Amino acid sequence: MLSAYAADSHRYWARGLMAHLETIDWTLLELAPRHFQWRVRGNPLSFMSEHDATLSQSFDLVVATSLVDLATLIGLYPHLGRARRVVYFHENQFAYPLGQDQRTRIEPLMVNLYSALAADRVLFNSRWNRDSFFDGVAGFLKKMPERVMPTRLEALKTRSEILPVPLWSLPSSVSIRRDAPNRIIWNHRWEYDKNPEDFFAALEMLSDSGHEFELVVMGQVFRNAPDVFEQARSRLARHITCWGHQTRERYLEALGKGGIVVSTAWHEFQGLAVMEAVQQGCVPLVPERLCFPEYYAPQYRYDGGRDALIERLKRWLDSPESRPGPPDIGAWTWPQMTARYRAQLQPLA
Template sequence: MKALLLSAYAADSHRYWARGLTAHLEMIDWTLIELAPRHFQWRVRGNPLSFMSEHDATLSQAFDLIVATSLVDLATLVGLYPHLGRAYRVVYFHENQFAYPLGQDQKPRIEPLMVNLYSALAADRVLFNSQWNRDSFFDGVAGFLKKMPERVAPVRLETLKARTDILPVPLWPLAEAPSVEREAPARIIWNHRWEYDKNPEDFFAALEVLSDKGLEFELVVMGQMFRQRPEVFDQAAERLSRHITCWGHQTRERYLEELGKGGIVVSSAWHEFQGLAVMEAVQHGCVPLVPERLCFPEYYADRYRYDGSREALIERLAQWLTSPATRPQAPHISTWTWPQMTPRYQSQLQPSA
């Protein structure tokens, strides 16, 4: 089977997924085209022009299968290259723009919403990485259509729902199982993007309270950084400096080395559709502490969740730091790895799925 894999905004998690797909589904002859993750508003609406300008010869070929991320304007691309409409078309939603929280200075834009919707409608199969992702997409679409001046009836939404399924981004398998002891040094890990939607304010505020109470812990702050980032990171670097053992973007090798030392990986996110950063830390033996919202209840038992408030985060961290025996073991997540999930991907990428 000859397949075209399209990624219109190849952020780290999208690249991680795409390389896993091509490496573990070797029976498929993959052609991968990616666009760099920058100039989001231009990219989300202009990606068909970018694809056409840079990869016209490739797009002019015939393919049996097209797999596109949800920011690919698949409907427009098929209009520009009609022969691509004969391929089996799958759209993968790492996230959906209907449930993406706006930053303080951001204004709502309809273009990303329309691209998500039109791409889903142009697909034969639509896959989401979590139930939360799928539910928030369809809730968002229903609300969006009610705002349209023509009052478009959502007749085709039920048909579209029938073409969807849940298929998480798998983890690459580890060469050997992690060996982290429960009594490992008290380490608290942040390994998310340094952006507003990950709610770093609650995370660092909680740690400042713990520090003021005299609790001892190591602080590891990693993850993808950008030219502009929330001011709270610079403030925290100063206020929590005595706890910091690792800070900033790291090489892949150093990143995995730090996760392998164990600890508590925390999320306080306002936006998370699967939470690959937390999953990767758990895979390396870290204990997750995640809020009771978004995708997290799908993946983690009650003992790993707090009610989402800053106060509850402080209380749970204080308990786990002062009484290590109360901290649960890291969950086993081998079912989330490529060797376990490859058959599911093979099934979903077949026209008969």
């Protein structure tokens, strides 16, 4: 298993895969999630530098995340081309929203494309991910100086499958109390693509209008978090009961107290953080875009921007009885999905 940018969600998936497909004798090679632009283009050199002896061995199966430059690795280690090759897309770079002062870079797009073309099977965590990838590739190639559309890319559509990242079963020690209905939860990465500006602006409006609520802000924190987090921490201080990155145990404990888990994301291919919160008994409130319509019924979605979010939160805070209960997401757990993964990775078995 090759993971070129082992962020939390990638590690969660990889360890789940190894634990639940235990009949495979796994070898895991992963690179730390830092220096993104270098990682996405330089990962074959890093893998070669750190794991040359391992990569020189023979393998029956290669499972790679989409940021792995699989095509280049096969060029460097030709015997890997004889293994069954599966690429898993947690996200695709063709649908990644650009931040302020960012511009489109061709390298991540080409790595995604070449890795998919080098695979026998391509797995996506949502229909939105798959469709935005193939649509993005078509639009990208139309802009290039030469018209190219490999026939293998069309064939690849028939060799793709939608397989979400499954949820681990809850530890028996986890307590789900759901006794804090007016808690509002953010548990996403602290980055611009999760659109924290709309989230905190909505909560400031609720606070200014006299609405009482508790605020829990968790998730993966990076060195250069958007300024809005520290601004919100000051402005919403009286509402905050939990703030910052937590241990896994503390994170699950906080989710287990219940509340409303909110997403305002501009970029989400599955929304694992929301799913984890729902698994713990929280009620999701997600936008009418991206992957969310695939996973959540209309009563959990707000159609529009910040104003629509504020109106729904007002209604749910003022009239708790109007709030739906948590949806059943048992279908997305490992016990329910192991067989589907085994069919993709061990077809001969």
